[in-house]
Amino acid sequence: DQQVKQNSPSLSVQEGRISILNCDYTNSMFDYFLWYKKYPAEGPTFLISISSIKDKNEDGRFTVFLNKSAKHLSLHIVPSQPGDSAVYFCAATLGASAGGTSYGKLTFGQGTILTVHP
Amino acid sequence: DVKVTQSSRYLVKRTGEKVFLECVQDMDHENMFWYRQDPGLGLRLIYFSYDVKMKEKGDIPEGYSVSREKKERFSLILESASTNQTSMYLCASSLYFPSEQFFGPGTRLTVL
Numbered sequence: 001d002q003q004v005k006q007n008s009p010s011l012s013v014q015e016g017r018i019s020i021l022n023c024d025y026t027n028s029m030f031d032y033f034l035w036y037k038k039y040p041a042e043g044p045t046f047l048i049s050i051s052s053i054k055d056k057n058e059d060g061r062f063t064v065f066l067n068k069s070a071k072h073l074s075l076h077i078v079p080s081q082p083g084d085s086a087v088y089f090c091a092a093t094l095g096a097s098a099g100g101t102s103y104g105k106l107t108f109g110q111g112t113i114l115t116v117h118p
Numbered sequence: 119d120v121k122v123t124q125s126s127r128y129l130v131k132r133t134g135e136k137v138f139l140e141c142v143q144d145m146d147h148e149n150m151f152w153y154r155q156d157p158g159l160g161l162r163l164i165y166f167s168y169d170v171k172m173k174e175k176g177d178i179p180e181g182y183s184v185s186r187e188k189k190e191r192f193s194l195i196l197e198s199a200s201t202n203q204t205s206m207y208l209c210a211s212s213l214y215f216p217s218e219q220f221f222g223p224g225t226r227l228t229v230l
Contacts (some may be wrong), residue, residue: 050216111160
């Protein structure tokens, strides 16, 4: 049962344009969401996060939007650069109310390969 | 900067061998994690540890065990390697729950 889904395996955009990566989740108990970027032969690196009490978080060219009612989050990259080409993973974690050791475990989506063309 | 290192970048083993994957972090993080990454499946949690000598099963613990004797070191053990354990293995650490996890570079394990 995939609780976090990235339904687009790949996305191709032109340099300078906007990249929009999408993520859907099924567990309404998730209350903290993260995006990671992964280059080949490297481990994932943290990009940006958002708490469920917010609907938007911005960091430079990266903005994450959260729509709790739709159980959907998206990552916007503006403007896209060739160096942004990588695999992007969204992840979600349960809140403290989940109790026990479920709290803090990250559940990842399948990843989306972003290619930014010069 | 947090540094998470993994003992090998590439490893080739035979079916039935016992395999040890080592992970070390240098930032005094409480929590450590082992994931495997497979195409189309993303990262799946195998085991994690929130304290020395403490371990918890993740989503896919079958065929694996772990050891955490020291705070900075978390080992993943494949008791009897099988071909379906061919994968990229990623170690991560975090200071607290929930927070960003810092990942090592990964070990590409091939079981023949």
